[in-house]
Amino acid sequence: MSLMVVGTVALDDLKTPAGEMKNLLGGSASHLSMSASLFTKVHLAGIIGEDFPQEHLQLFKKKKINIDSVVRVSGKTFHWCGEYKKEDLNSAITLKTELGVITQYVPRVTPAQKNIPNVFLANIDPETQWKFLKCMNKPKFVGMDTMNLWINTMRESVLRLMKEVDLLVLNDGEVRLLTGETNIIKSAKRLRKMGPKIIVIKKGEHGVFCYSDKFLFGFPAFPVSDVIDPTGAGDTFAGGLMGYLAKKGKINEKNLRQALIYATICSSFNVEGFAAEKTAPLTLANIYKRKKIFLKFMKGPS
Numbered sequence: 234m235s236l237m238v239v240g241t242v243a244l245d246d247l248k249t250p251a252g253e254m255k256n257l258l259g260g261s262a263s264h265l266s267m268s269a270s271l272f273t274k275v276h277l278a279g280i281i282g283e284d285f286p287q288e289h290l291q292l293f294k295k296k297k298i299n300i301d302s303v304v305r306v307s308g309k310t311f312h313w314c315g316e317y318k319k320e321d322l323n324s325a326i327t328l329k330t331e332l333g334v335i336t337q338y339v340p341r342v343t344p345a346q347k348n349i350p351n352v353f354l355a356n357i358d359p360e361t362q363w364k365f366l367k368c369m370n371k372p373k374f375v376g377m378d379t380m381n382l383w384i385n386t387m388r389e390s391v392l393r394l395m396k397e398v399d400l401l402v403l404n405d406g407e408v409r410l411l412t413g414e415t416n417i418i419k420s421a422k423r424l425r426k427m428g429p430k431i432i433v434i435k436k437g438e439h440g441v442f443c444y445s446d447k448f449l450f451g452f453p454a455f456p457v458s459d460v461i462d463p464t465g466a467g468d469t470f471a472g473g474l475m476g477y478l479a480k481k482g483k484i485n486e487k488n489l490r491q492a493l494i495y496a497t498i499c500s501s502f503n504v505e506g507f508a509a510e511k512t513a514p515l516t517l518a519n520i521y522k523r524k525k526i527f528l529k530f531m532k533g534p535s
Contacts, residue, residue, distance in 0.1 A: 240355025257508035264465030269476030340365035376400035401429035455501035473499035
């Protein structure tokens, strides 16, 4: 089944120990759509300015990502400039942020898209996520992501939205901000009481943890030797997760386990190149090959 995604479609300038790049395809919805499109038909919603390169739009089309609900208006596209230091590739330093046209974004979808059963609210302010969700016609399964900025500045809006979703995907730092808990089990239980039925907690190089009323489990991260650019790794992870679940059409422990493995594999490719350098040409054959390596890595000696 199809997946409807809303979030930022942006331009990124990046500086990492591997080099500097400008006007890269960025944004939560962009990265998420790249990996989700490996598994299911993706419909993307967002806003861009008149400066958004045609080559990026062509990439979406090449990946068969529907962009009928991507609005282009006069003005500048949301633009983020960031840097990663060699000693801490997990933390981005924001050098400059130009909000541009994102401040005037009013979510919209086509009449046909209103009935898409699977929805993911990628990272963007929670009021926009809420308005977008209200555009949809009773979706079957809804996931969401957020970040520390919105938790700190729009906490009530985040909490209101959490009551409306089935799946919450956060990193461990965001979980601590929301719950005040450092223990992963206690924090997952607190998040469950806030609304979402399934909690997925990303722990970076330490893997991922999944919690619901019926099960809990975790996986390690895929070992990557050369991290080039971590930007969008979490969104790529969420795309692999939601894309696979949308493909299967049924939410149970078996499918969630497989989805989280695929999500982990997708994000491992993402960090090996700048922006969508590695995820744009990615195929399921590449994914399956790395999955076999990952399963052997998890199994260990018999």
